Amino acid sequence: MGELSGHVLLVLWGGFAIGLIFGAIGQRIEFCLSGGLREWWSEGRPRRAGAFFLASAVALAGTQLAAGLGWVDLGASIYYPGSFSWLLVPAGGVLFGYGMILARGCGSRALVLLGDGNVRSLLVLLCLGLAAGAMLTGVLAPLRLAVAEATEVALRPGEPSLPGVLASAGLPGGFARAAAAVVAAAGLAGWALFRLRLARHPREAAGAAGIGLLVPAAWMLTGRFGADDFDPMPVESLTFVAPVTDALQYLMLSTGLSLRFGVAVVAGVVLGSAILSLATRSFELRGFESAREVVRMAAGGVLMGGGGALALGCSVGQGLTGLSSLALMSFPAVGGILAGAWLAVRGPEFLRIH
Amino acid sequence: MKKAVASVRAWAGRRGALALAALLMAAPASAARSPESWDRIAPARELLGDAKPRAGGIELRLPAVTQDGSSVPLTVRVDHPMEEGNFVEALYLFASGNPSPELAEIRFTPLAGEARIDTRIRLDGSQTVVALARTSRGEWLAGAREVRVTVSGCNSRSAGSVENLMEVRVRAPDRLRAGQTGDVRTLINHPMETGLRADAEGRVIPERIVRTFRVEFEGRTVLEARYYRAMAANPYLLFPVAPERSGTLSFFWKEDAGESVTAEASIRVS
Numbered sequence: 219m220g221e222l223s224g225h226v227l228l229v230l231w232g233g234f235a236i237g238l239i240f241g242a243i244g245q246r247i248e249f250c251l252s253g254g255l256r257e258w259w260s261e262g263r264p265r266r267a268g269a270f271f272l273a274s275a276v277a278l279a280g281t282q283l284a285a286g287l288g289w290v291d292l293g294a295s296i297y298y299p300g301s302f303s304w305l306l307v308p309a310g311g312v313l314f315g316y317g318m319i320l321a322r323g324c325g326s327r328a329l330v331l332l333g334d335g336n337v338r339s340l341l342v343l344l345c346l347g348l349a350a351g352a353m354l355t356g357v358l359a360p361l362r363l364a365v366a367e368a369t370e371v372a373l374r375p376g377e378p379s380l381p382g383v384l385a386s387a388g389l390p391g392g393f394a395r396a397a398a399a400v401v402a403a404a405g406l407a408g409w410a411l412f413r414l415r416l417a418r419h420p421r422e423a424a425g426a427a428g429i430g431l432l433v434p435a436a437w438m439l440t441g442r443f444g445a446d447d448f449d450p451m452p453v454e455s456l457t458f459v460a461p462v463t464d465a466l467q468y469l470m471l472s473t474g475l476s477l478r479f480g481v482a483v484v485a486g487v488v489l490g491s492a493i494l495s496l497a498t499r500s501f502e503l504r505g506f507e508s509a510r511e512v513v514r515m516a517a518g519g520v521l522m523g524g525g526g527a528l529a530l531g532c533s534v535g536q537g538l539t540g541l542s543s544l545a546l547m548s549f550p551a552v553g554g555i556l557a558g559a560w561l562a563v564r565g566p567e568f569l570r571i572h
Numbered sequence: 573m574k575k576a577v578a579s580v581r582a583w584a585g586r587r588g589a590l591a592l593a594a595l596l597m598a599a600p601a602s603a604a605r606s607p608e609s610w611d612r613i614a615p616a617r618e619l620l621g622d623a624k625p626r627a628g629g630i631e632l633r634l635p636a637v638t639q640d641g642s643s644v645p646l647t648v649r650v651d652h653p654m655e656e657g658n659f660v661e662a663l664y665l666f667a668s669g670n671p672s673p674e675l676a677e678i679r680f681t682p683l684a685g686e687a688r689i690d691t692r693i694r695l696d697g698s699q700t701v702v703a704l705a706r707t708s709r710g711e712w713l714a715g716a717r718e719v720r721v722t723v724s725g726c727n728s729r730s731a732g733s734v735e736n737l738m739e740v741r742v743r744a745p746d747r748l749r750a751g752q753t754g755d756v757r758t759l760i761n762h763p764m765e766t767g768l769r770a771d772a773e774g775r776v777i778p779e780r781i782v783r784t785f786r787v788e789f790e791g792r793t794v795l796e797a798r799y800y801r802a803m804a805a806n807p808y809l810l811f812p813v814a815p816e817r818s819g820t821l822s823f824f825w826k827e828d829a830g831e832s833v834t835a836e837a838s839i840r841v842s
Binding site for chain 1: 635808
């Protein structure tokens with residue numbers, strides 16, 4: 219829509235570059251919470267899950283450092299709302315977690331696989347985008363809003379995050395943030411490296427740390443370089459539910475819409491993965507093997523889209539970005555995602571996906 | 573029995589064809605008689621009186637779909653000269669579907685160089701935004717554009733708590749060539765309380781908005797704006813200015829509770 223001003227262009231190109239890196243690393247180390255949890259819980263190989271949690275720890279440390287230095291105002295992001303639904307956020311997480319096992323990968327993984335020539339993920343992404351749109355702004359939105367209102371818990375101003383709660387319990391603000399960040403990041407990283415044995419795979423560990431660093435990089439990009447006096451960009455970082463919907467919408471309505479950060483990231487991830495895949499000659503078209511698989515992928519996409527919209531984020535959006543902000547809301551969301559995945563991998567027989 | 577069914581079908585078919593014909597004949601007639609979007613807005617009708625505005629000539633730019641009705645970016649550009657004796661004197665903006673349709677009224681002088689603004693408005697649902705412009709020769713131009721507002725995808729952040737009330741920001745071009753038009757951006761921190769909102773205890777918060785905004789260049793008016801309650805919080809206005817020589821731009825804001833604030837910016841013209 220018209221000419222874009224400098225800070226908007228910077229944020230969009232920066233988002234595209236972050237997407238390229240995410241796509242390339244993600245493809246290299248097969249970065250995937252869904253695949254990681256399945257391998258860990260059903261085959262006893264925790265390495266890939268460990269990579270996800272290490273990325274989460276690095277994202278947390280970097281983001282809290284940037285916030286502590288005053289470089290980014292996390293309070294302006296969607297993760298610090300005045301209230302959230304105690305029902306929809308964890309329930310959305312469960313739906314998302316179950317859906318990502320069903321679809322054999324979350325939204326970001328589907329984007330990486332698409333760049334690699336996997337056309338199954340095209341169906342996953344279309345279903346995810348449609349379902350998320352229906353839930354956020356479409357036919358299911360009135361229901362979502364009604365339930366959200368009925369199950370709302372108000373958060374007191376100043377404490378929608380872990381450091382905020384500690385600070386209001388009497389700790390000095392800067393110390394509360396540092397303490398929460400160090401304990402959470404070190405604990406998560408140590409657990410991933412040693413208990414989940416990621417330390418034995420330095421290449422994966424380095425890749426995961428690289429992906430983790432993209433989260434504070436994106437926070438800085440939108441929150442610092444996008445903070446124009448007159449036209450501030452929304453403060454956000456990596457997430458792959460709403461941006462997939464926005465990308466589909468942008469494809470259809472670009473003449474009447476302005477390009478958003480998340481859409482630039484989505485485009486970057488697909489292209490980053492595709493470039494690497496073509497450069498290493500691993501690009502190969504892969505399709506469905508059975509009609510059953512079509513249904514499975516579509517259902518997984520729908521559950522991820524609808525669930526991710528309710529939980530305000532996906533495995534990356536809450537598991538990396540949300541946790542990096544230490545937002546209170548992100549803990550039930552991530553708990554829900556893990557619980558949903560557990561139901562699908564180790565749950566009662568009738569829920570289990572083989 | 574069979575015969576009866578056949579005759580019913582024939583009857584239905586004939587009736588369908590008639591209905592279709594009626595529809596085809598009615599369509600162009602109703603299009604010709606259909607009232608223009610500004611005719612449905614009472615204050616706009618009042619303003620126009622008997623005048624017939626020329627459609628086209630005003631370009632409105634809005635997102636086709638937006639999730640945030642509380643701050644919708646709007647660009648309005650009137651395609652008309654801005655020379656002494658023939659310029660766009662006033663621009664009136666309306667939101668047809670809002671509880672009160674008036675958005676803003678902006679008066680220009682030839683010093684602006686172009687009749688064009690950027691701002692942000694509040695829209696209560698999907699509707700048509702209408703602009704009317706009156707030239708110094710008394711002609712009327714009109715433009716309209718539809719916008720779809722969906723529910724918000726994110727939890728809405730607590731609106732209304734605006735920090736640093738009446739703090740202003742101004743960005744004007746430092747340097748312009750003579751005859752060149754430059755963009756000036758202005759923003760004032762203000763909640764723009766609509767008077768339609770209740771606080772946590774259910775009491776209605778009284779209307780309190782920035783009512784007027786005026787810009788002068790060396791004592792001569794560039795632009796005068798009157799805002800209504802559907803202007804978004806922290807009213808933002810971008811407008812052009814085309815000074816012939818170096819000088820100072822002065823900005824004056826005034827709000828309902830009686831507070832006013834001024835700012836200045838100097839422009840060098842070479």
